Amino acid sequence: MPDDVIVSARGVKRRYRMGEEEVWALAGVDLDIRRGEYLSIMGPSGSGKSTLFNMIGGLDRPTEGAVLLDGHDIREMDVRQVAYVRCRKVGFIFQTFNLVQVMTAEQNVMLPMTFAGVEDAAASRRARELLDMVGLGKRYDHRPEQLSGGQQQRVAIARAMANDPEIILADEPTGNLDLKTGEEIIRMLERFKREQGKTIISATHDHKMLAASDRVVYLVDGKITDIKTRDQLKISTGVIADRGAPSSAQ
Amino acid sequence: MPETEKIAILPYRKVFQIAWQGLRIRLVKTFLVTSCITLALAFLTYILVSNGLAAQVAERASEALRQRLAREGLLEQMLSPEQRSQTAWMLGIALMISFVGIVNAMLISVTERFREIGTMKCLGGLDSFIVKLYLFESLCQGVVGTLLGMAIGAALAYAEGVSRFGAEAWSLLPATALLRTLAISFLSGVGLTVLGALYPAWTAARMEPVEAMRNEV
Numbered sequence: 001m002p003d004d005v006i007v008s009a010r011g012v013k014r015r016y017r018m019g020e021e022e023v024w025a026l027a028g029v030d031l032d033i034r035r036g037e038y039l040s041i042m043g044p045s046g047s048g049k050s051t052l053f054n055m056i057g058g059l060d061r062p063t064e065g066a067v068l069l070d071g072h073d074i075r076e077m078d079v080r081q082v083a084y085v086r087c088r089k090v091g092f093i094f095q096t097f098n099l100v101q102v103m104t105a106e107q108n109v110m111l112p113m114t115f116a117g118v119e120d121a122a123a124s125r126r127a128r129e130l131l132d133m134v135g136l137g138k139r140y141d142h143r144p145e146q147l148s149g150g151q152q153q154r155v156a157i158a159r160a161m162a163n164d165p166e167i168i169l170a171d172e173p174t175g176n177l178d179l180k181t182g183e184e185i186i187r188m189l190e191r192f193k194r195e196q197g198k199t200i201i202s203a204t205h206d207h208k209m210l211a212a213s214d215r216v217v218y219l220v221d222g223k224i225t226d227i228k229t230r231d232q233l234k235i236s237t238g239v240i241a242d243r244g245a246p247s248s249a250q
Numbered sequence: 251m252p253e254t255e256k257i258a259i260l261p262y263r264k265v266f267q268i269a270w271q272g273l274r275i276r277l278v279k280t281f282l283v284t285s286c287i288t289l290a291l292a293f294l295t296y297i298l299v300s301n302g303l304a305a306q307v308a309e310r311a312s313e314a315l316r317q318r319l320a321r322e323g324l325l326e327q328m329l330s331p332e333q334r335s336q337t338a339w340m341l342g343i344a345l346m347i348s349f350v351g352i353v354n355a356m357l358i359s360v361t362e363r364f365r366e367i368g369t370m371k372c373l374g375g376l377d378s379f380i381v382k383l384y385l386f387e388s389l390c391q392g393v394v395g396t397l398l399g400m401a402i403g404a405a406l407a408y409a410e411g412v413s414r415f416g417a418e419a420w421s422l423l424p425a426t427a428l429l430r431t432l433a434i435s436f437l438s439g440v441g442l443t444v445l446g447a448l449y450p451a452w453t454a455a456r457m458e459p460v461e462a463m464r465n466e467v
Binding site for chain 2: 054057059060061078079080081083084085086087088092098099100101102103107111112114115116117143159163
């Protein structure tokens with residue numbers, strides 16, 4: 001695996017059982033993701049993009065094939081190594097935010113640091129810095145129910161950045177947000193990529209994401225049907241030029 | 251993958267801190283679950299202590315009390331085989347109510363948090379952390395609920411005993427028998443609570459995070 005490749009999916013298949021029926025959510029995906037790139041996985045609902053997202057983050061295991069993270073096969077890792085990957089190497093952002101409801105914004109951001117063994121005082125300091133960075137204001141002590149959707153997603157982004165992971169995995173991060181907040185979130189992810197060299201991998205069907213992406217992978221029925229670079233998409237950085245899907249991707 | 255790249259196991263102190271905070275914030279739910287345990291244990295303890303008191307009358311009651319009970323026809327009734335079988339039934343029902351009530355309350359309180367369990371696993375939480383978290387939570391609820399239930403059940407049983415046997419009720423049950431009864435109640439209450447919580451928590455902890463997050467109640 002070349003050094004600049006951080007994630008490599010090789011012949012990844014995932015089968016689910018739905019009653020008597022077997023459904024292949026992924027039907028053989030090969031994909032290399034380079035360090036520091038912003039990659040969007042696009043496709044209609046049920047295309048398998050969330051399944052691929054879960055495989056890359058070690059949240060689910062392939063039925064066949066392998067996902068290599070930094071050259072290491074996730075299937076061969078023991079539970080503590082997989083937990084290390086989820087805690088230190090990958091930061092997750094979900095469509096439904098998935099904040100722990102009984103914890104404040106600050107405690108939510110502290111949680112991955114607690115798992116990583118960071119002392120409370122240092123974790124609290126960094127959590128507040130991150131919450132300031134994502135623009136939550138001083139709502140450190142607010143619980144998720146006291147925050148709007150956009151604010152909750154900011155907390156989730158701060159939480160994803162807590163242990164300074166190399167990869168940020170975002171599953172439909174703008175799916176539950178209004179247009180303006182969605183654009184702010186995309187810009188924030190793009191900034192992390194540009195300023196901190198993070199690898200951003202986003203499963204989405206939000207076409208606003210295209211403007212920020214270096215590459216877009218199109219997934220249909222569990223298979224990659226097309227991969228387009230930014231140049232091919234003819235979209236310049238920072239300009240949300242096209243709110244519709246590129247015609248060639250249809 | 252290097253050996254150093256493994257997640258550390260959180261110290262118990264930290265797990266307890268997180269568990270305690272969860273209980274505090276979910277105060278209403280904590281109260282409801284604890285109340286279920288209290289009710290079940292009050293019933294179980296009441297039955298155990300009442301039966302203990304009645305069983306001791308033949309052996310330890312004073313002559314005067316026995317004569318009074320015999321005059322009222324109660325002594326014969328208490329020693330009859332029908333009464334024994336009724337006692338066994340009541341005990342069985344009390345145990346069943348405790349089991350179903352407590353296990354059901356704990357199952358619901360854990361399964362409705364599968365999503366939270368999945369999220370914690372996404373952030374690096376180990377299976378053992380999830381199990382310990384619920385062990386602490388259920389222990390706290392189990393101990394408080396059980397002690398309260400035992401106090402209420404024993405108080406009711408003695409109040410009824412005093413009304414039936416007079417002040418002698420206080421001395422009918424030897425201390426060792428009372429302690430044994432209370433120990434059975436305590437172990438049943440705490441044991442059922444912990445088991446009721448650990449089974450779903452262990453199931454959820456072993457799921458892939460994405461599977462746990464998909465499970466909504």
